[in-house]
Amino acid sequence: MGKTVIDAHNISKIYDKDKIPVYAIQDVHLHIEAGEFTAIVGPSGSGKSTLLNIIGGLDSPSYGNVILDGTDITALSENELINFRLNNIGFVFQAFNLVPVLTSKENISFVMLLQKKSKEERNKRAEDLLIEVGLKDKMDSRPGELSGGQQQRVGVARALASRPKIILADEPTANLDSVSAANLLDLMLKLNKEENMTFIFSTHDQRVIDKARRVVTLVDGKITSDVTR
Amino acid sequence: MLITIAWRNIWRNKRRTLITSGSVFFAIILAVIMRSSTDGVYEGMIENVVSFSSGYIQVHQKGYWEERSIENAMKINTNLLSKFEKQEGVSKCTARLESFALASGNGKTKGMAFIGIEPAKEQMLNGLANKISKGRYLMSENDNGIVLGEGLANYFKIKPGDSLVLISQGYHAASAAAIFPVRGILSLGSPQLNDNLAYISLHQAQQFLSADSLCTSVSFYLSNVKKLDPVANSLRSAFSNLPIEVMTWKEMMPEMDQFITADKSGHLIIIGILYLVISFGLYGTVLMMTYERRHEFGILVSIGMKKSKLITLVFFETMFVAFFGALLGMITSFGIILYFVFYPIRFSGKLKEVYVQFGIEPVINMSLSSNIFYYQALIIFLLALAVTIYPSFKIFKLKPVEAMRS
Ligand SMILES: Nc1ncnc2c1ncn2[C@@H]1O[C@H](COP(=O)(O)OP(=O)(O)OP(=O)(O)O)[C@@H](O)[C@H]1O
Ligand SMILES: [Mg+2]
Numbered sequence: 001m002g003k004t005v006i007d008a009h010n011i012s013k014i015y016d017k018d019k020i021p022v023y024a025i026q027d028v029h030l031h032i033e034a035g036e037f038t039a040i041v042g043p044s045g046s047g048k049s050t051l052l053n054i055i056g057g058l059d060s061p062s063y064g065n066v067i068l069d070g071t072d073i074t075a076l077s078e079n080e081l082i083n084f085r086l087n088n089i090g091f092v093f094q095a096f097n098l099v100p101v102l103t104s105k106e107n108i109s110f111v112m113l114l115q116k117k118s119k120e121e122r123n124k125r126a127e128d129l130l131i132e133v134g135l136k137d138k139m140d141s142r143p144g145e146l147s148g149g150q151q152q153r154v155g156v157a158r159a160l161a162s163r164p165k166i167i168l169a170d171e172p173t174a175n176l177d178s179v180s181a182a183n184l185l186d187l188m189l190k191l192n193k194e195e196n197m198t199f200i201f202s203t204h205d206q207r208v209i210d211k212a213r214r215v216v217t218l219v220d221g222k223i224t225s226d227v228t229r
Numbered sequence: 230m231l232i233t234i235a236w237r238n239i240w241r242n243k244r245r246t247l248i249t250s251g252s253v254f255f256a257i258i259l260a261v262i263m264r265s266s267t268d269g270v271y272e273g274m275i276e277n278v279v280s281f282s283s284g285y286i287q288v289h290q291k292g293y294w295e296e297r298s299i300e301n302a303m304k305i306n307t308n309l310l311s312k313f314e315k316q317e318g319v320s321k322c323t324a325r326l327e328s329f330a331l332a333s334g335n336g337k338t339k340g341m342a343f344i345g346i347e348p349a350k351e352q353m354l355n356g357l358a359n360k361i362s363k364g365r366y367l368m369s370e371n372d373n374g375i376v377l378g379e380g381l382a383n384y385f386k387i388k389p390g391d392s393l394v395l396i397s398q399g400y401h402a403a404s405a406a407a408i409f410p411v412r413g414i415l416s417l418g419s420p421q422l423n424d425n426l427a428y429i430s431l432h433q434a435q436q437f438l439s440a441d442s443l444c445t446s447v448s449f450y451l452s453n454v455k456k457l458d459p460v461a462n463s464l465r466s467a468f469s470n471l472p473i474e475v476m477t478w479k480e481m482m483p484e485m486d487q488f489i490t491a492d493k494s495g496h497l498i499i500i501g502i503l504y505l506v507i508s509f510g511l512y513g514t515v516l517m518m519t520y521e522r523r524h525e526f527g528i529l530v531s532i533g534m535k536k537s538k539l540i541t542l543v544f545f546e547t548m549f550v551a552f553f554g555a556l557l558g559m560i561t562s563f564g565i566i567l568y569f570v571f572y573p574i575r576f577s578g579k580l581k582e583v584y585v586q587f588g589i590e591p592v593i594n595m596s597l598s599s600n601i602f603y604y605q606a607l608i609i610f611l612l613a614l615a616v617t618i619y620p621s622f623k624i625f626k627l628k629p630v631e632a633m634r635s
Contacts, residue, residue, distance in 0.1 A: 058531055059630050086533025096524060101237035113230050114533055
């Protein structure tokens with residue numbers, strides 16, 4: 001397959017709950033290559049969010065390190081990490097991803113503004129992406145005027161805008177009805193195929209799991225199975 | 230874009246923003262009008278009292294101020310006067326010889342003060358001639374007439390063309406009595422002066438009091454009124470070899486200075502409380518604005534927005550809320566003040582008496598000094614800055630994962 005994008009070594013996250021240590025994740029090894037489309041699944045509290053947050057540099061592991069495209073992100077300072085996230089990782093969260101006072105197009109443009117891209121490039125790419133996610137006619141709508149599914153599509157478009165190495169999505173379909181959920185997954189699959197974008201997402205939803213090519217199962221913070229279909 | 234976001238953000242909760250900037254709006258209007266009216270009243274008061282009586286700085290023979298008698302007059306000549314005028318910060322100075330006299334005319338008698346002046350210089354300095362309401366001003370040093378305040382003229386029921394007899398005691402107890410034709414009536418700003426003061430020429434006064442080449446004071450006018458103390462000090466050191474005393478109007482009229490200072494600090498306290506109240510309002514709004522957006526801030530930091538940028542955004546929002554009210558407040562109060570500059574408020578009744586007692590014209594003259602506006606803008610800016618300190622600290626400590634869980 002392609003080259004390595006993520007190499008998570010032996011990572012553990014321990015919360016000191018009233019002096020009795022809780023392992024949110026324990027000794028996890030995860031290796032992801034460019035172009036993969038991976039679902040992290042498992043029961044509630046199994047550590048899916050914790051794992052994704054650590055891979056994305058939003059949280060730091062208690063032990064172990066994460067190498068993302070050759071950079072050990074566990075060694076970066078806070079500002080270096082923010083900058084690294086800006087240029088290398090796209091995030092889609094469960095809900096309320098967008099800045100409510102900005103239109104779809106402005107939300108997407110904003111990320112590229114943080115990257116100091118030119119106005120022409122920002123406008124062009126924001127429009128292209130919105131067309132790509134099927135929201136050509138919602139460019140100037142604010143998030144409040146969009147349905148949950150449409151908001152998540154804009155979220156995916158924004159995640160792509162910075163041309164990241166990888167997109168991390170923690171339960172992106174959790175707040176969507178099944179049709180919207182399926183549509184969002186199809187969109188992600190399409191982008192995965194057409195743009196060779198690497199996706200890692202967590203989910204509970206069996207119909208969503210069925211669309212993934214690789215499924216990593218977590219139970220009690222440990223990987224119990226890792227299947228590529 | 231940060232500015233656009235900030236501007237749109239403050240309108241997310243229209244009512245809250247309107248209430249907050251509304252409070253700034255009213256506070257600004259109150260503060261500006263209060264400062265403007267006090268400054269205006271004091272400017273007028275100082276102008277009236279200081280320029281028509283003492284001048285900003287006076288030089289006398291040492292001891293004159295303690296015992297204001299003609300016996301303590303100082304020798305003056307044109308040479309010394311021009312040396313005074315060459316001092317840094319001095320625009321002009323003029324010698325005066327003042328004393329008291331018993332005046333009688335039309336069968337009535339009254340004690341009053343008179344000042345021997347250099348008519349042309351006095352006119353240049355305080356436009357005394359422009360205050361003439363009837364008759365004319367003194368023509369020259371050799372004019373042997375007298376001009377007197379309206380109050381005095383009314384008391385004696387005399388008009389230009391009549392004459393007034395003055396009886397006084399001259400230098401070294403020489404007797405002094407002379408008759409002065411009335412040339413004009415003055416309408417002086419301060420009622421106290423209006424009722425008690427008359428002017429004759431310096432030369433006539435010297436003759437009348439047998440006080441050849443003597444004066445009781447040299448009054449100084451400054452090129453910049455704010456440099457009062459520095460100029461006084463440089464005069465003191467430059468002429469330390471002469472037996473003279475240098476006094477500022479604040480030293481000569483401490484009651485007036487104290488009254489102004491006390492009144493001003495009273496107003497400062499009121500304005501201070503006003504600002505305290507609006508800064509709490511502003512603080513509450515900013516705190517709410519940041520607190521209810523923790524989730525959004527978490528997302529923004531996650532996707533790569535630096536915290537310093539986020540703090541800048543919050544600062545812009547605070548500025549917008551504050552200055553939206555402040556700007557409208559300044560424009561409105563500018564309008565109000567402008568109106569009262571053209572149509573000043575005149576007091577009547579009890580309030581008028583109080584003002585008259587302090588030698589102030591019973592009129593509120595508003596000051597349109599741009600300083601007042603700069604000052605308010607600066608205060609609002611500093612308040613906005615202070616109010617964002619704690620939210621900034623919160624943002625600085627924000628952990629995206631925790632913020633997004635809220
Ligand atoms: N800040 C925290 N403090 C203490 N314990 C925590 C904290 N965050 C997570 N945990 C614990 O870590 C474990 C893993 O949580 P995590 O949120 O990663 O699970 P999850 O698989 O995403 O669950 P869900 O499907 O409900 O989202 C849980 O037992 C949780 O209680
Ligand atoms: Mg979770």
